[in-house]
Amino acid sequence: MGNSNRRSFLRNLAATGAAMGLAPWSVRNMVHAAEDNLEPACQPLSEANHEAFIAPVKGMATMVSTWNHGIEANAAGFLALTQGGTAMDMIEAGARVVEADATGLSVGIGGLPDRDGHVTLDACCMDHTGNAGAVCFVQGVLHPLSLARKVMEDTPHVMLAGAGAEQFAREIGVDRIELLTDVSRRAWETWRQTSNYAPVINIENHDTIGLLALDDEGRIAGGCTTSGLAYKMHGRVGDSPIIGAGLFVDPDIGGATATGLGEAVMKTVGSFLVVELMRQGQSPQQACEEAVHRIMCRMPTQDLQVGYLALSTSAETGGHAIHEGFNYALTNHAGASLIDATFG
Ligand code: SD4
Numbered sequence: 378m379g380n381s382n383r384r385s386f387l388r389n390l391a392a393t394g395a396a397m398g399l400a401p402w403s404v405r406n407m408v409h410a411a412e413d414n415l416e417p418a419c420q421p422l423s424e425a426n427h428e429a430f431i432a433p434v435k436g437m438a439t440m441v442s443t444w445n446h447g448i449e450a451n452a453a454g455f456l457a458l459t460q461g462g463t464a465m466d467m468i469e470a471g472a473r474v475v476e477a478d479a480t481g482l483s484v485g486i487g488g489l490p491d492r493d494g495h496v497t498l499d500a501c502c503m504d505h506t507g508n509a510g511a512v513c514f515v516q517g518v519l520h521p522l523s524l525a526r527k528v529m530e531d532t533p534h535v536m537l538a539g540a541g542a543e544q545f546a547r548e549i550g551v552d553r554i555e556l557l558t559d560v561s562r563r564a565w566e567t568w569r570q571t572s573n574y575a576p577v578i579n580i581e582n583h584d585t586i587g588l589l590a591l592d593d594e595g596r597i598a599g600g601c602t603t604s605g606l607a608y609k610m611h612g613r614v615g616d617s618p619i620i621g622a623g624l625f626v627d628p629d630i631g632g633a634t635a636t637g638l639g640e641a642v643m644k645t646v647g648s649f650l651v652v653e654l655m656r657q658g659q660s661p662q663q664a665c666e667e668a669v670h671r672i673m674c675r676m677p678t679q680d681l682q683v684g685y686l687a688l689s690t691s692a693e694t695g696g697h698a699i700h701e702g703f704n705y706a707l708t709n710h711a712g713a714s715l716i717d718a719t720f721g
Pocket of ligand 1: 639
């Protein structure tokens with residue numbers, strides 16, 4: 378049975394079980410029993426070979442960032458580059474533009490809150506040496522990616538969470554700011570009237586920014602910043618600040634970032650997977666397809682959206698999503714474009 382037939386067979390089986398009024402655990406057992414009788418779940422799409430290094434190119438600065446707001450982010454990144462910045466400076470400059478845009482409902486100020494009305498932010502970054510920093514479940518901080526960079530550069534740690542991250546922010550002079558805007562508060566109040574307090578898992582409503590940049594010296598860096606899943610449970614942390622899930626950069630190979638339902642990305646350590654597949658010789662595009670395929674094999678009964686974006690140290694790019702609708706901005710010295718990712 379092909380993978381997509383297998384998926385729809387299992388999805389139909391789960392739907393039939395639910396329609397028959399079976400308990401969720403009983404539907405799960407039925408699906409697992411059916412899976413056991415099918416051939417192995419996840420065959421790779423293509424044979425891997427074993428590269429260990431992708432020769433970096435110089436003079437080919439390239440930046441890719443998820444969704445429409447990637448255009449502004451990349452423009453800020455290239456401005457930082459022309460001012461003498463490194464790949465990591467490009468990432469931070471790009472992230473800050475989107476984090477400060479109160480009209481965006483998924484990143485920084487204006488981001489939709491959790492189900493209790495708190496805006497909690499997640500962010501991480503990795504630089505061209507493979508160093509990493511992250512903050513998660515942080516409130517009242519306008520630029521979580523800059524805070525993640527400070528964790529990376531000025532502490533012996535990789536990740537600070539919640540009140541500890543906020544304390545660190547105050548210690549380094551970052552003022553507290555209200556992140557819930559009138560628009561996001563009204564959206565939350567409307568949601569509260571109709572919700573059953575289950576976190577929303579929607580294939581449309583994702584626009585975390587993930588950014589990858591290669592500077593003219595061949596240095597690569599990445600970042601990811603988000604307010605996470607709208608109306609999530611208080612305390613929920615997604616993939617975006619998790620090194621290897623929402624972002625991974627290997628200075629010898631390239632980087633990858635993810636957008637969409639973080640739980641699916643975390644369970645498959647998606648961005649690390651993309652980069653490792655690139656190490657084994659796959660192009661960024663092939664690697665993104667394989668990582669999406671892995672989610673679809675592992676979670677065949679769930680309808681969810683995940684998109685991956687990748688950039689190699691040789692300035693090759695790729696992007697792929699489960700469903701139609703994921704796009705990303707690609708900027709290099711020749712100009713900027715918005716690209717619709719392949720899907721399926
Ligand atoms: C999360 N991956 O918190 C994030 C959400 C997202 O575009 O990507 N939105 O699960």
